[in-house]
Amino acid sequence: MKSTIELEQETTGQPAASRTEAARQWLRHRLGTGPVEEMAAHKTVPVHRHTIWYYLGGMTLFLFTIQVVTGILLLLYYRPSAEEAFESVQFIMTDVSFGWLIRSIHSWSANLMIATLFVHMFSVFFLKAYRPPREMTWITGVLLLFIALGFGFSGYLLPWNKLAFFATRVGTEIPRVFPLVGDFLMRFLRGGDEVTGATLTRFFGFHVAILPALTTAILGVHLWLVQSHGMSRPPGTEQNGKEMKFVPNFILRDIMGWLLALGILAALAALFPWELGEKADPFASAPAGIRPEWFFLFSFETLKLLPGHIWFFEGEALGILGFTIGIGFWLLVPFLDRKAARGLPSAGFTLIGAAVLLYIIVMTAIGFWS
Amino acid sequence: MRRDRSQVRKSCPKVLGPVICVGLLALFSPVSAQPKAADSCVACHNELDEGLARQMEGDVHLQKGLGCVGCHGGDASNADQELAMARASGFVGQPKPGQVPDFCGKCHSNAGFMKRFNPALRIDQQAEYVTSVHGKLLSQGDQTVATCVSCHGSHGIRPVSHPQSRVYPLNVAGTCGKCHADPSYMKSRLPTDQVAHYQKSVHAEALMKKNDLSAPTCNDCHGNHGASPPGVSSVANVCGTCHTRQAEMFRQSPHNASFEQLGQAECLVCHENHQIDSPSDRMLGSKEPATCAGCHSEGDPGSTAADSMSRSLAGLAGQLREAEKLVARAERAGMEVSRARFGLSEGYDALVGARVVVHRFSAGHLKAETDRGMAIARTTQQQGEQALAELQFRRKGLAASLLVIALALVAVYFKIQQIERPKE
Numbered sequence: 001m002k003s004t005i006e007l008e009q010e011t012t013g014q015p016a017a018s019r020t021e022a023a024r025q026w027l028r029h030r031l032g033t034g035p036v037e038e039m040a041a042h043k044t045v046p047v048h049r050h051t052i053w054y055y056l057g058g059m060t061l062f063l064f065t066i067q068v069v070t071g072i073l074l075l076l077y078y079r080p081s082a083e084e085a086f087e088s089v090q091f092i093m094t095d096v097s098f099g100w101l102i103r104s105i106h107s108w109s110a111n112l113m114i115a116t117l118f119v120h121m122f123s124v125f126f127l128k129a130y131r132p133p134r135e136m137t138w139i140t141g142v143l144l145l146f147i148a149l150g151f152g153f154s155g156y157l158l159p160w161n162k163l164a165f166f167a168t169r170v171g172t173e174i175p176r177v178f179p180l181v182g183d184f185l186m187r188f189l190r191g192g193d194e195v196t197g198a199t200l201t202r203f204f205g206f207h208v209a210i211l212p213a214l215t216t217a218i219l220g221v222h223l224w225l226v227q228s229h230g231m232s233r234p235p236g237t238e239q240n241g242k243e244m245k246f247v248p249n250f251i252l253r254d255i256m257g258w259l260l261a262l263g264i265l266a267a268l269a270a271l272f273p274w275e276l277g278e279k280a281d282p283f284a285s286a287p288a289g290i291r292p293e294w295f296f297l298f299s300f301e302t303l304k305l306l307p308g309h310i311w312f313f314e315g316e317a318l319g320i321l322g323f324t325i326g327i328g329f330w331l332l333v334p335f336l337d338r339k340a341a342r343g344l345p346s347a348g349f350t351l352i353g354a355a356v357l358l359y360i361i362v363m364t365a366i367g368f369w370s
Numbered sequence: 371m372r373r374d375r376s377q378v379r380k381s382c383p384k385v386l387g388p389v390i391c392v393g394l395l396a397l398f399s400p401v402s403a404q405p406k407a408a409d410s411c412v413a414c415h416n417e418l419d420e421g422l423a424r425q426m427e428g429d430v431h432l433q434k435g436l437g438c439v440g441c442h443g444g445d446a447s448n449a450d451q452e453l454a455m456a457r458a459s460g461f462v463g464q465p466k467p468g469q470v471p472d473f474c475g476k477c478h479s480n481a482g483f484m485k486r487f488n489p490a491l492r493i494d495q496q497a498e499y500v501t502s503v504h505g506k507l508l509s510q511g512d513q514t515v516a517t518c519v520s521c522h523g524s525h526g527i528r529p530v531s532h533p534q535s536r537v538y539p540l541n542v543a544g545t546c547g548k549c550h551a552d553p554s555y556m557k558s559r560l561p562t563d564q565v566a567h568y569q570k571s572v573h574a575e576a577l578m579k580k581n582d583l584s585a586p587t588c589n590d591c592h593g594n595h596g597a598s599p600p601g602v603s604s605v606a607n608v609c610g611t612c613h614t615r616q617a618e619m620f621r622q623s624p625h626n627a628s629f630e631q632l633g634q635a636e637c638l639v640c641h642e643n644h645q646i647d648s649p650s651d652r653m654l655g656s657k658e659p660a661t662c663a664g665c666h667s668e669g670d671p672g673s674t675a676a677d678s679m680s681r682s683l684a685g686l687a688g689q690l691r692e693a694e695k696l697v698a699r700a701e702r703a704g705m706e707v708s709r710a711r712f713g714l715s716e717g718y719d720a721l722v723g724a725r726v727v728v729h730r731f732s733a734g735h736l737k738a739e740t741d742r743g744m745a746i747a748r749t750t751q752q753q754g755e756q757a758l759a760e761l762q763f764r765r766k767g768l769a770a771s772l773l774v775i776a777l778a779l780v781a782v783y784f785k786i787q788q789i790e791r792p793k794e
Contacts, residue, residue: 093706263775270768
């Protein structure tokens with residue numbers, strides 16, 4: 001059996017600088033990480049007045065990693081049935097060592113992740129980072145946002161508490177307004193006509209199998225595209241040639257952000273543990289003030305404020321149609337913003353983005369205080 | 371009356387009368403109360419008393435298809451007043467008070483007839499009525515006492531379950547009070563403060579303020595058709611129809627025999643009859659305002675037992691309060707305390723149970739009950755203390771974690787400074 005150093009000497013013909021270097025070389029030859037290391041060594045990040053927004057993607061990824069780790073730990077004790085779900089989460093919160101911490105971090109991190117996702121998406125939008133050749137990076141990113149919302153919607157029901165139960169009943173009713181497929185969609189989501197234990201089991205399946213599988217595939221493509229295209233320079237900063245190396249300068253700054261996020265998460269989990277509420281009772285009357293999670297509030301409030309009928313159409317159906325068109329438009333922004341694609345200023349799209357952002361903030365605020 | 375009828379006769383000629391009057395009725399009567407177009411009773415009486423049609427609105431008899439003739443007899447299809455109200459056509463007119471029970475009872479005591487409308491309705495109202503104080507006085511010739519119509523009304527009678535019915539639970543006290551709270555009507559035959567006292571009672575509060583329709587009103591203790599005051603020996607039975615455990619405990623208590631000997635009206639000795647206050651632990655003990663002090667003198671065995679029972683209850687209530695304070699503190703700090711909350715509710719159940727056992731008037735039996743509650747309260751208090759200790763542990767853990775994170779942040783910051791320092 002030859003030693004690694006001997007193997008290294010054999011393959012490179014050069015003596016290894018040290019044992020660490022030798023081990024690195026050993027791995028490089030066997031895992032074929034050479035091109036990755038090569039890319040990391042040469043990858044740079046533009047430095048300009050908007051550089052701070054580059055950290056949001058990494059921050060979201062960090063929070064997603066926390067979700068995966070804490071989610072797996074929760075799976076060790078969680079039981080996805082109407083009879084046991086609430087009790088199992090209660091057990092996690094009271095009897096499992098540090099179970100309260102894991103669950104609280106999972107819940108807080110989910111909310112922070114969706115918040116950073118929104119900020120990341122709008123920063124990319126306003127910095128016009130969707131310009132060619134990054135159209136697919138934008139589309140995969142928007143898809144990841146919708147998947148994250150799906151994680152939020154399905155995960156909200158899993159503790160099987162009263163608020164989540166009734167909010168899910170309202171939420172799963174909404175797809176019903178789609179013509180032809182509405183009833184099918186509602187029954188598909190609920191696993192029947194009503195929100196029952198079958199819905200919980202189904203949502204658990206979405207949350208731990210289907211959505212993670214989709215995320216793995218789309219996130220893989222998204223990250224590969226980000227690495228292969230590099231960071232986009234916003235219009236107006238092209239003249240500034242300043243850059244920093246991705247490894248280690250940018251990564252170290254990323255780590256600082258992650259440490260900060262970790263501190264915030266620890267403080268939130270310890271000082272404001274995520275509430276469990278009361279166990280869902282399908283036969284009880286709906287509690288007052290049912291509303292969805294904050295990230296669905298703007299759409300929920302819109303549908304609530306729409307009149308019952310607009311011309312010949314049902315108000316809610318028209319609202320859903322509006323959101324569907326809006327989502328389609330948002331996905332196709334890189335192809336519609338032709339000026340930005342040609343490197344010209346596109347104030348129109350900046351205005352549209354500002355209007356959408358303002359709309360989301362205002363409607364969310366109305367939802368909170370109404 | 372005669373003059374009015376002649377006027378009506380003039381205003382309702384034999385041919386045109388029914389047509390015009392029925393037309394008027396159709397204009398002013400709501401749809402539900404509309405009788406048959408050819409109803410000559412309605413046609414003429416609406417002229418005499420314009421409110422009659424309105425009075426009949428929602429009347430249960432009318433809804434079941436029984437018009438004026440159903441009770442008063444006669445022939446409503448005949449437009450001729452004399453013929454319509456002829457004795458030969460079964461007309462009985464307005465009954466005198468003494469005739470009312472038979473008047474209503476001819477249908478309501480007839481099982482075969484009532485089955486056609488409501489097979490579940492009882493048919494013993496008249497039989498019960500004759501046993502009531504009202505019924506007995508009526509049979510003695512007192513025409514001022516209450517009969518069926520005094521409580522149910524004559525026209526516009528609604529089912530008991532209808533909120534506008536005079537005998538709907540929320541309206542019963544007012545209906546009875548119409549006579550029983552009127553000194554000029556009662557003429558010193560009975561006191562007239564019962565309704566006023568009842569309005570201040572725990573029962574009235576439950577019924578009127580909390581809308582708890584299961585809470586008792588006059589008829590629940592006195593009976594409805596057979597209304598009479600419960601006898602001294604039957605009070606515990608009357609109260610016991612709802613307060614079953616208390617009655618059971620009382621029967622096993624030493625007070626049962628002694629009250630019987632003394633001719634005391636059981637429950638009422640401590641709780642009064644109409645103005646039944648919300649019971650409190652202060653009722654127990656050897657000193658005022660405890661009700662025990664009304665009979666027992668300080669130092670006698672009963673008074674000693676009362677003090678001991680009072681201490682047991684106070685001890686359990688105090689222990690539960692302490693436990694609740696701790697649990698609430700932990701809950702406000704965001705701790706998961708649902709099990710402790712469940713324990714607390716079990717503890718309060720034990721306290722309620724102990725308050726029921728008071729009616730056994732045995733310090734030993736009560737202590738056994740409060741001891742059970744004390745054990746639950748102590749466990750709950752421990753859970754609250756554990757939650758607060760856990761909270762402290764979490765805060766210390768957070769401080770330590772934040773310190774480590776801060777050190778790591780500083781280290782990374784200096785590392786960045788080091789690698790970005792311009793090389794000389």
